Amino acid sequence: MRDTGKTIEAYLPLAMPIPRMAAAEKYLRRAARAATPYMMVAPAIWSLCVFVVYPILYMIWLSAFRWDMIGPKIYVGLGNFAELFSNPDFYVVMGNTFRFMFFSVSISIVGALLLAVYLKAKTRTNAILQSFIFTPYIISMVSVAFMWVWLMNSEYGLLNFILGKAGASGVRWLEDASVAMYSMIIVAVWKGLGYNVIILISAMHAIPNQLYEAAALDNTKPLKTFFRITLPMISPTLFFLTLMNIIAAFKVFEQVALMTGGGPINATNTLVFDIYQFGFKFYQLGYASAQGVVLMALIAVCTAAYFGALARRVHYGGEA
Amino acid sequence: MTGIELHGVEKSYGKNQPVIENLDLQIGEGGFTILLGPSGCGKSTILRMIAGLEKETAGKIFINGEDMEGVSPGAREIAMVFQNYALYPTMTVKENIEFGLKNIHVPKPEREARIGEAVKMVGLAEYINRKPQHLSGGQRQRVALARAIVKKPRVFLMDEPLSNLDAKLRAQIRTDLIELHRNLGVTFVYVTHDQVEAMSMGTDIVLLENGKVRQQGTPGSIYSAPRNLFTAQFIGSPPMNIIRAENLAPGVRLPNGAASLGFRPENAVVSSDGNADEGRASFRGELVAREILGDHAIYKFKTAHGNIHTKSMSGRVVEYGEWFVGVEGKHLYFFDEHGDAITQSGGKNA
Numbered sequence: 269m270r271d272t273g274k275t276i277e278a279y280l281p282l283a284m285p286i287p288r289m290a291a292a293e294k295y296l297r298r299a300a301r302a303a304t305p306y307m308m309v310a311p312a313i314w315s316l317c318v319f320v321v322y323p324i325l326y327m328i329w330l331s332a333f334r335w336d337m338i339g340p341k342i343y344v345g346l347g348n349f350a351e352l353f354s355n356p357d358f359y360v361v362m363g364n365t366f367r368f369m370f371f372s373v374s375i376s377i378v379g380a381l382l383l384a385v386y387l388k389a390k391t392r393t394n395a396i397l398q399s400f401i402f403t404p405y406i407i408s409m410v411s412v413a414f415m416w417v418w419l420m421n422s423e424y425g426l427l428n429f430i431l432g433k434a435g436a437s438g439v440r441w442l443e444d445a446s447v448a449m450y451s452m453i454i455v456a457v458w459k460g461l462g463y464n465v466i467i468l469i470s471a472m473h474a475i476p477n478q479l480y481e482a483a484a485l486d487n488t489k490p491l492k493t494f495f496r497i498t499l500p501m502i503s504p505t506l507f508f509l510t511l512m513n514i515i516a517a518f519k520v521f522e523q524v525a526l527m528t529g530g531g532p533i534n535a536t537n538t539l540v541f542d543i544y545q546f547g548f549k550f551y552q553l554g555y556a557s558a559q560g561v562v563l564m565a566l567i568a569v570c571t572a573a574y575f576g577a578l579a580r581r582v583h584y585g586g587e588a
Numbered sequence: 589m590t591g592i593e594l595h596g597v598e599k600s601y602g603k604n605q606p607v608i609e610n611l612d613l614q615i616g617e618g619g620f621t622i623l624l625g626p627s628g629c630g631k632s633t634i635l636r637m638i639a640g641l642e643k644e645t646a647g648k649i650f651i652n653g654e655d656m657e658g659v660s661p662g663a664r665e666i667a668m669v670f671q672n673y674a675l676y677p678t679m680t681v682k683e684n685i686e687f688g689l690k691n692i693h694v695p696k697p698e699r700e701a702r703i704g705e706a707v708k709m710v711g712l713a714e715y716i717n718r719k720p721q722h723l724s725g726g727q728r729q730r731v732a733l734a735r736a737i738v739k740k741p742r743v744f745l746m747d748e749p750l751s752n753l754d755a756k757l758r759a760q761i762r763t764d765l766i767e768l769h770r771n772l773g774v775t776f777v778y779v780t781h782d783q784v785e786a787m788s789m790g791t792d793i794v795l796l797e798n799g800k801v802r803q804q805g806t807p808g809s810i811y812s813a814p815r816n817l818f819t820a821q822f823i824g825s826p827p828m829n830i831i832r833a834e835n836l837a838p839g840v841r842l843p844n845g846a847a848s849l850g851f852r853p854e855n856a857v858v859s860s861d862g863n864a865d866e867g868r869a870s871f872r873g874e875l876v877a878r879e880i881l882g883d884h885a886i887y888k889f890k891t892a893h894g895n896i897h898t899k900s901m902s903g904r905v906v907e908y909g910e911w912f913v914g915v916e917g918k919h920l921y922f923f924d925e926h927g928d929a930i931t932q933s934g935g936k937n938a
Contacts, residue, residue, distance in 0.1 A: 479674055481670070482676070485666065496687070
């Protein structure tokens with residue numbers, strides 16, 4: 269190659285034109301980069317706003333009005349709440365709701381814990397029993413409700429038939445106001461128990477076996493092993509499960525609507541069913557919204573109290 | 589009858605081939621016995637059977653003369669240290685150490701005294717109120733040791749307790765364990781696949797292969813007098829060079845029945861001439877790789893008889909090229925076709 273006498277720099281502008289970005293373009297690029305994460309979460313945020321935040325705000329706003337869905341909205345301020353808290357039926361409904369929550373959750377959680385301990389050993393029998401216990405959870409509430417309405421029928425139901433054969437007098441499961449709520453609790457526990465059992469068993473299986481071996485070498489009795497090792501190790505799961513059960517129990521609706529319609533004489537009427545009745549049967553949207561606000565506050569308080577009181581005592585550490 | 593004895597012990601899982609078959613083993617009281625072997629040789633299973641965590645399919649286990657049949661792990665007066673520490677994550681260091689003592693109702697003043705002594709021994713006094721997840725791996729292993737110490741067991745069982753630690757910490761805890769064993773004077777049974785741990789800590793090594801004891805003895809005897817090819821090649825780093833008889837040049841005189849010849853890399857001398865005195869072996873080869881490791885160097889030679897490793901402590905670096913690897917007759921080992929050692933010594937140029 270002949271020497272052209274030019275230095276390498278002489279070719280450089282031709283070979284690699286150095287881009288010069290305008291200030292505005294630079295700014296736009298930086299803005300686009302900053303906006304990217306927000307763009308990515310935008311669909312989720314949008315659906316959250318439309319389906320969660322907006323209905324909640326609308327409900328709170330609506331609770332300050334009297335409205336029958338057709339006529340004009342009449343502003344009443346806190347009037348709906350005043351009416352609500354002076355209505356003796358509201359206290360009956362709240363009592364029912366709490367009773368249902370307390371018994372169904374405590375029986376379901378304690379029962380699930382005992383069953384999980386019993387069924388956690390990996391045997392074929394246990395696998396079959398686990399699937400039996402889990403089955404009610406996957407059956408639709410409509411089927412469950414109709415099945416139990418039939419089972420609990422005081423005239424020709426299976427339960428009273430068995431009681432009769434055993435020489436006992438029949439129980440008016442769903443017609444006796446003092447019994448109906450407990451019948452509802454039985455059904456709720458029967459349906460939800462399997463789910464809790466399966467979740468607790470898998471939490472127990474996640475505990476390293478060496479901890480049990482160390483405990484055996486440390487002369488630990490079975491009951492102490494359960495309370496000092498198993499229970500603390502599954503406490504995050506147990507804690508979460510209890511909270512979910514409580515919230516679900518507060519929101520019970522289908523079971524009430526399908527089995528008793530809140531009766532007899534309001535004995536099984538719970539908060540969400542009452543909201544439905546006031547909102548969509550009596551068309552008192554403002555009053556129903558006020559009840560909705562109460563339910564929301566209740567769940568929020570429970571969640572906060574639960575986290576505050578128990579979160580510190582719950583083990584969330586990794587395997588040591 | 590003291591120490592630990594296993595008589596005709598067998599272990600199988602389900603209908604599978606037994607992992608351990610008709611095992612007889614004697615572990616001396618007060619010794620630091622190492623169960624050494626490659627993965628899957630059954631060493632951990634043996635330890636777990638001694639601990640009572642696994643039930644032997646057949647045979648008997650005695651600890652200090654007592655038959656352990658039907659004796660629960662907690663009642664065997666043993667303590668075990670696991671590879672993954674097995675600390676209770678929900679308890680503090682102190683609670684972890686104290687748990688076993690509370691279970692056997694040791695009174696509080698004595699508990700406190702024992703814990704104080706143990707944490708001092710392992711150097712954990714300032715971490716006593718921490719949860720295990722806030723400790724490093726080495727510290728966790730020390731907690732596991734303290735938990736074992738406070739129980740004042742007759743036997744310490746350790747299942748690869750150092751394998752989750754880094755090399756530096758391993759070396760440190762190794763010497764700590766030797767010290768601990770000397771201070772306590774009780775029986776230690778230690779499972780490992782690491783021959784360095786075995787050689788450095790053990791007073792007695794049980795070398796296992798496929799559930800069978802291949803050789804048992806002091807580290808010195810296992811190193812200097814291997815009774816079979818497996819032992820010869822498992823102990824030592826790099827392992828013993830083995831040359832099959834058929835790969836040797838014709839006319840080489842070997843003891844009767846010898847099928848292979850072996851020598852340790854550290855006993856080989858690299859030189860530029862093939863000095864072939866009576867009883868000395870010499871191999872001509874090309875240096876193909878060298879590892880200079882500071883205080884020593886490891887060389888790999890390619891010879892007509894196969895690869896040969898040598899280890900030199902001299903500090904002189906051998907250049908790449910053609911060399912002779914020589915071994916004194918007294919450093920040669922011979923093995924028959926079954927891999928068993930032939931005691932007679934002798935040799936000739938290859």
